[in-house]
Amino acid sequence: MSEKFQPLDPALRATLPAVNVDDMISGVKYYVDEDESHLWIKDHAICAHCVEKPCTYFCPVNVYTLDGEGKVMVGYQACVECGSCRVGCPFLNIGWKLPRGGFGVAYKFG
Amino acid sequence: MTEKLSFDAIVVGAGPAGVSAAITMASKGLHVAVIERGRFAGSKNLFGGVLYTSAIGDVLPDFAKRNPPFERPVTEQGYWLMSPDSVVRLMHKSQAYKVEPAEAYTALRAKFDAWYAEQAASFGALLIPKTNVIDLIRDAQGRVIGVQTDRPQGDVYAPVVILSEGVNNLLTQKAGLSKVDLPPNLVALSVKEVIALPQAAIEQRFGLAGAKEGVAIDIFGDATLGLPGTAFLYANKTSVSIGVGMLLAEFVQHKLRPHEVLARFKNHPVIKPYLQGGEQLEYGAHLIPEFGYDRMPKLLADGVMVAGDAAGMVDALHREGTNLAMTAGKFAGLTAVEAHKAQDFSARFLRMYRRKLNQSFVMKDLKQYRRMGDFLGESPHFMKTYVDFANDAALRYFSAHGMAKRDMEKEIVNSLWQRRSFFGVARDMMKLLRGMGA
Numbered sequence: 001m002s003e004k005f006q007p008l009d010p011a012l013r014a015t016l017p018a019v020n021v022d023d024m025i026s027g028v029k030y031y032v033d034e035d036e037s038h039l040w041i042k043d044h045a046i047c048a049h050c051v052e053k054p055c056t057y058f059c060p061v062n063v064y065t066l067d068g069e070g071k072v073m074v075g076y077q078a079c080v081e082c083g084s085c086r087v088g089c090p091f092l093n094i095g096w097k098l099p100r101g102g103f104g105v106a107y108k109f110g
Numbered sequence: 111m112t113e114k115l116s117f118d119a120i121v122v123g124a125g126p127a128g129v130s131a132a133i134t135m136a137s138k139g140l141h142v143a144v145i146e147r148g149r150f151a152g153s154k155n156l157f158g159g160v161l162y163t164s165a166i167g168d169v170l171p172d173f174a175k176r177n178p179p180f181e182r183p184v185t186e187q188g189y190w191l192m193s194p195d196s197v198v199r200l201m202h203k204s205q206a207y208k209v210e211p212a213e214a215y216t217a218l219r220a221k222f223d224a225w226y227a228e229q230a231a232s233f234g235a236l237l238i239p240k241t242n243v244i245d246l247i248r249d250a251q252g253r254v255i256g257v258q259t260d261r262p263q264g265d266v267y268a269p270v271v272i273l274s275e276g277v278n279n280l281l282t283q284k285a286g287l288s289k290v291d292l293p294p295n296l297v298a299l300s301v302k303e304v305i306a307l308p309q310a311a312i313e314q315r316f317g318l319a320g321a322k323e324g325v326a327i328d329i330f331g332d333a334t335l336g337l338p339g340t341a342f343l344y345a346n347k348t349s350v351s352i353g354v355g356m357l358l359a360e361f362v363q364h365k366l367r368p369h370e371v372l373a374r375f376k377n378h379p380v381i382k383p384y385l386q387g388g389e390q391l392e393y394g395a396h397l398i399p400e401f402g403y404d405r406m407p408k409l410l411a412d413g414v415m416v417a418g419d420a421a422g423m424v425d426a427l428h429r430e431g432t433n434l435a436m437t438a439g440k441f442a443g444l445t446a447v448e449a450h451k452a453q454d455f456s457a458r459f460l461r462m463y464r465r466k467l468n469q470s471f472v473m474k475d476l477k478q479y480r481r482m483g484d485f486l487g488e489s490p491h492f493m494k495t496y497v498d499f500a501n502d503a504a505l506r507y508f509s510a511h512g513m514a515k516r517d518m519e520k521e522i523v524n525s526l527w528q529r530r531s532f533f534g535v536a537r538d539m540m541k542l543l544r545g546m547g548a
Contacts, residue, residue, distance in 0.1 A: 006490065008364045012335055015194075016370040017377065024303075024369050027392045031149065058361035060301045060368040060395035081154060082395040083278040084299050087292045088362045098147055098280075101260050102240030106153040109304040109349075109392045110220035 021062040025078055033103040037076040039063065039085065040095040047072045050091060058088050080105045116267040117143040117236075119446050120257055121274060122243045122281060124151035127418025127435035127442075128274035129226045130169045134443025136233035140450060143266060144230060145259060146239045152223025154276070156302060156396040158342050158351060158429060160184060160326050161217045165433035169440050170229055174211045179221040181346035182324025183212030186316075190380070192331040192341075193501035197380045201327070208322065216324050216344045216351065218304065246271065246285055246414065253455070254285070254413030269455045270446045271414045274439060277397045279407065279420035287416055288407035295359040296401040296483045298339065298426065301368040302353030303376075305388035309348050315384050316345050328429060331501075333375045336494030337364070338486040340429075341375050343384065349391060350384065352376065355398060357486065368395065400426045403480035409467070410460040415442040425475045427482055427546075434472045441466040478547030485545030492538060495529050 041047060053072065055064040061078040064085065081104055086096035098104070119135050121128040124146035136142045148154040161180065166173045185208055188201035207213065227237055247256035247265060256267035275281050277297070282288045312318065316325045326344045333341030339356030354372050361368060376385055399422040406422050409415060417423070418435035425434065445463040449455050467473045486492070503522045513521075526535065 008335070008366075015374060016367070017373045019367070019369045019373045021369060024390075024393045027390055028394065052365065054362045054365055057365040057367050058299070058358065060299065062367075062369075080395050081278075082299065083292065083397050084358055084361075084395075086278075087297065088294050088299075088358050090362070098242050098278075101147050101242045102149050104154070105394075106149050107156055107220040107392065107394055109218040110152055110156040110223070110394065 029106045031103050032077045038097050038099045039074050039076040042093045046091050046093045117141050120268040120271045123274040124227045126432040127439035129230050130436040130439030131272045131443035132230040132235040134440045136235040138447045142235040144237045145241050147242045151227030152220040155219040156394045160214050162433040163211045165436040179225050180215035182216050184214040184326045185323040186325040190329040191497040191500045193498045194332045196501045198500045272442045273416045274418045275420045277399045277419040282407050282420050297358050298355045298398040299358045300355030301372050301395045303393050304349050304391045306349045306391050307388045331497030400483045402483050403476040412457045413455045415463050417442045482545040
C-alpha cells in the first residue's frame with residue numbers, strides 16, 4: 001500500500017515545461033456549437049470546497065480554468081471530447097454529454 | 111404519421127468495430143444504417159497508431175485493392191527504455207516484415223476510418239453522419255428495437271442494434287450493460303501530436319530505405335516521468351506521430367498536465383533530434399479503456415450487442431485495440447446475419463456473438479492479461495526502477511576504464527539492490543508474470 005500514491009518528486013515536477021495550450025490546439029479543427037455547451041459544472045458549491053481542483057490540470061486542452069474569484073470556468077469550445085473530466089473529477093461534479101451531432105472536434109489526422 | 115424508418119440492423123458509431131460489423135452485414139444482404147456523431151467517419155477518432163491487416167483482411171479480403179490510406183508498413187518495431195539522459199533500445203528490424211500487404215501499418219484514423227466507412231457504403235450500408243444516438247428504443251418486453259437520435263423525428267428502428275460507440279460508452283451504460291462509468295485508475299489518457307516532416311528527413315532520421323519501410327517505437331520510463339504508462343513515436347509518410355499515455359488517475363492524483371508531459375518528452379535529448387524542424391499539424395487526446403476482462407460490460411442483451419472500445423476490447427500491453435474491435439465487429443455482424451435467418455434476436459440467440467469471441471484471440475488475450483491493469487496500479491515504481499537500472503547497467507557495461515569485468519558486473523548487480531531489495535525484485539517479477547497471465 002505504501003507504494004501507492006507517492007507524491008511526485010518536486011525536482012521531477014520542475015522539469016515540466018510550461019506549455020501554451022492555445023498554441024497546442026491551433027491546428028485542431030472545431031465546429032463550435034455556439035448555442036449550447038456540452039460540458040457544465042453540476043454544483044459550483046462543490047468546486048468551492050474542492051481544494052485540489054485537479055480538472056484545472058488533467059484536462060488535456062485546459063477547458064477548466066479559474067476566474068478572478070477562484071470559480072471554475074468551462075471553456076467547452078476547446079474540448080476534444082476525451083471524457084477525462086467526466087470520470088476524473090473526484091466529486092463527479094462535471095456534467096458531460098456529446099456535442100450535438102456534427103459539432104465539436106473534427107480531427108483531420110487523428 | 112410518417113412511416114417508420116427501419117433497417118435490418120443499426121450500428122452506432124463508424125469506428126473499426128462498427129464499420130466491420132456493417133461491412134459483414136451489408137455484404138450478406140442486410141439493410142444496414144451506420145449512425146455516426148462526427149461530420150465524417152473518423153473525425154472523432156484518434157489512436158497511436160498501428161493497424162493490423164489480418165483483422166482488416168478478415169472483414170474485407172480484398173482491402174489491399176481498395177487503396178487503404180496507410181502511412182508506412184511497420185518493418186521495424188520495438189521498445190526504447192528511456193532514463194532522464196539516455197536510452198536502451200530493443201528494436202527488431204527484419205526483411206520478414208517486408209511483405210505486401212504488410213502485417214502492420216502506421217496510420218492516421220481520420221483518414222483510415224473515413225476510407226473504411228466508404229467500403230461499408232460500397233456494400234450498400236447507409237452512413238448517417240452528424241447524428242447522435244441519445245437512447246435505445248425498447249418494446250414492451252424491454253427488447254431493444256431501435257434508437258432515438260438527436261434529429262427531428264429521429265427514431266430509427268431495427269431488430270438488432272450494435273453499439274460500437276467508443277470508449278465513452280454512455281449508451282452501453284444507459285442500456286444497463288455496464289453498471290459503472292470508466293474507472294480513472296483503469297483508463298489511460300493519451301495525448302498525441304502529428305508533426306510534419308519532409309519524407310527524406312523521416313527516412314534519414316529513422317534509417318528507413320524509402321517509403322516501403324516504417325518504424326513503430328513504444329517508449330517506457332522517463333517519457334512518463336517514470337510513472338506507469340507508455341509513450342510512442344511512429345513514422346508516417348510525411349509526418350511522425352508522437353504521444354504519451356498514462357492512467358487518468360495518475361494525472362489526477364499528481365496534478366499533471368498531459369500537454370506538459372508530452373512537451374517534456376519531446377524535449378528529451380534522445381527524442382528532440384527526430385522532431386527537429388518539424389511543424390505541428392494537430393494535437394489531440396483520447397481515452398483508452400484498460401479495465402480488461404474482469405470489468406467488461408455485458409456484451410449483449412435482447413436485440414443489442416456491444417463491440418470495440420465500448421466493451422473495453424483493448425490489449426494495452428501489445429498496444430492492440432483496432433484489431434480486437436474489427437474482429438468483434440465482424441462476429442457481431444455475423445451473429446446479426448444468423449439472427450435474421452432464424453428471425454430470433456433474443457439474448458439467448460445473440461449469445462453466439464459471445465461464443466465466437468471466446469473462441470478467438472479477442473477474449474483469449476483479454477483473459478490472459480486480465481491482471482495487467484492491476485499490476486500497473488500496484489507497482490507504480492516499476493518503470494522507473496528497471497528502466498533506470500537498464501540504462502545504468504548499459505553505461506557500466508560499455509565503459510572501459512581499467513576496471514576488471516567481474517567487478518563491473520558486481521557493480522551492476524549492486525546498483526539493482528540499491529534501487530530495490532532482493533525480495534522487492536522477486537515480488538515485482540512475480541506480479542509481472544501474473545499480469546502477463548503466466
